[in-house]
Amino acid sequence: MSVTDGQSSGRETARPPATSAVGEAVEDRALPLLALVYGSLSLEQPLQRLAEAxxxxxxxxxxxxxxxxxxxxALRLLRxxxxxxxxxxxxxxxxxxxxADAVHEYHxxxxxxxxxETIAWTADVAQRLGLPFHSPEAADRLTDKLQQRLALTQHGLRTxxxxxxxxxxxDDALADVGRSAGYPVVLKPRRGTSSQDTEAIASESDLRAAVAARVPGRMLVESFIPDPTVPCTGRGSAPYVSVEVLVSAGTASVLGVTGRTPLAEPFRETGQYFPADTTAEAAEAFAEAATAAAEALGITTGVLHVEVKCTxxxxxxxxxxxxxxxxxxxxxxxxxxxxxxxxxxMRVALGxxxxYESLPLPSExxxxxxxxxxxxxxxxxxxxxxxxxxRIPGVEQVTPDLSVGDAFSWRKGTFSRVAVVTGAAPDHDSAQRIRTEVLSTIKIEGTE
Structure with a gap:
């Protein structure tokens, strides 16, 4: 692994050690001050996790x-x-x-x-304070899928x-969807995460009904991205990945390419493998697409999560x-x-x-x-x-989510899960065998 830092000639900047546990440390006024915008106890990382970071x-x-x-x-906890x-x-x-005026008082x-959901608000405040963050325009492209698609297309990227x-x-507009994309098409919120309220629309009449029932300004329609005729990922993997990208002072570094397991209907995520089960050439192509997308959206700083499909x-x-x-x-x-x-x-937000020039593949x-x-x-x-x-070898943790008696709806997207199972395997074939055993062991029943 090679790390460069503009302040330290190829080595990471030395840092004062943490003096004690969260909530007990003597505040070190020599450290810079980061304004951390915190929007939701239910959606954010735990308060302690952010403080520890x-x-x-x-x-x-x-x-x-x-x-x-x-x-x-959260306010009561923080105080x-x-x-x-x-x-x-x-x-x-x-x-x-x-x-911005209130935050400025703390310098x-x-x-x-x-x-x-806090990105656009933070971008507005950051611009007023002159602090590095996504510009308001870039923030809009990051949080509105329609504006994101327009920006990617304008920069020549495939969408x-x-x-x-x-x-x-x-009628003419609806007919154009059928001529250009065929059916089914995908109806999704312009703003949102984890595939919530994302569904397949099977026909023009269904699309007409869905559009008539829409909340104005909320929904986007897309064609399906076709699967490749020759698989680009291994057995048991979906044909798409996620790429973690660091952008610092306009320079993009790829931190890793994570594989995905096949989606549950309609578009719910079912799992991740790291590293992705793919060739070095395919991983490089995914990484190039992700960094090109960051540039197209005007991203100059931050850590990004980019999903890319092969076709x-x-x-x-x-x-x-x-x-x-x-x-x-x-x-x-x-x-x-x-x-x-x-x-x-946090570090790149502080300037x-x-x-990262390269990161080796993990051994598991x-x-x-x-x-x-x-x-x-x-x-x-x-x-x-x-x-x-x-008790399955390789499984390290099982975290229950939904419980018996709970209401269920696919509209909650990936958050509709019953449990999360995590662990490690020596190779991708072993990880796939573990997945097969896990899925055959867990039985879920419910009412329709």
Missing amino acids: SQGVCRLLWVLPFDRKDSRS AEGEIRGDVVNASALSPAEA PDGIACFID PAFWDADALTD DLGPVVIEVNGRPGGGSTGDFMKRAHGIDLITLA ERIA VLFRLDIQPDARLRRITAIDGLDEVL
Whole structure:
């Protein structure tokens, strides 16, 4: 692994060691101050996880932009004696201009956020403060899939055919979808994550009905991205990957390429393999597509999560996310390479110039399996086999999610899972055998 830093001639900048556990450390005023925009207890990394990632790197100024119940809970936690250290700016009743003034009082050295819904707000405030972050224009492209598709197309990157659902209000426009893409097509929210409310539309009449029922400004229609006729990933893998990209001072570094298991209907994710089961040439092509997409969107700083699918015509970018990847991506990077993506994002937000020239492939295959119920179910009535899964060699942890009696809807996307199973295997074939055994062991029943 080779790391370069503009301040240190090829070596990482030395850092003061953390002095004690979170909540007990004596605050080190020599460390820079990072304004951390925190939007939701239910969607964000745990407060302790973010505080731990900052140890020895920065002090934190917690900024709460939204007026919501779980944000008020976060505010109480942050203010509690002996809890997470750092001052708090409650910006929930402030305009971006007022929020920028309130944050400016603390003179932060950088600003960051870690969920999609806070990116645009943070970009506005960052621009007002003159701090490095995604520009407001880049933030719009990162969080609005329609604007993202337009930017990628304008820069010559391959994309599926796409339409703003608001424009499909007459017979000619609907007929154009059929002529250009055929059916089925994909209906998805312009803003959102984890395939929530994403579905296949089978016919023009179904599309007409879906468009008529839409919330204006919310939905996008896309053609299916065709699968390759010659597989680009190994047995048991889906034909798409995710690429973790660091952009620092305009320089992009690829941190890793993660493989995916086949989707559950309609578009729910079922798992990840790291590294991806693919050739070195294919991995390079995925990486090039991801970095080209970052450039097309105008990204100059930050850690990105880019999904790319292979086709007979070459890689096609599915989506670019302006924050570190979710799922087990962070755990994979830390275990395989010793890289904490949250810490890395904090460092580049504070202006450090970091570039990774190369990262070796790990000696084991790390995996995560999201156990998804049948899409037809509406309520879970039985879950069996989770305890037995823990006895399968290679499985390290089973984390339950949905429980017996819970309502279920595929519209929650990947979040509709019953459990998450994680572990490690010596190679991809072994990881695939473990997946097959896990899926045959867990039994889910429910009512339709």
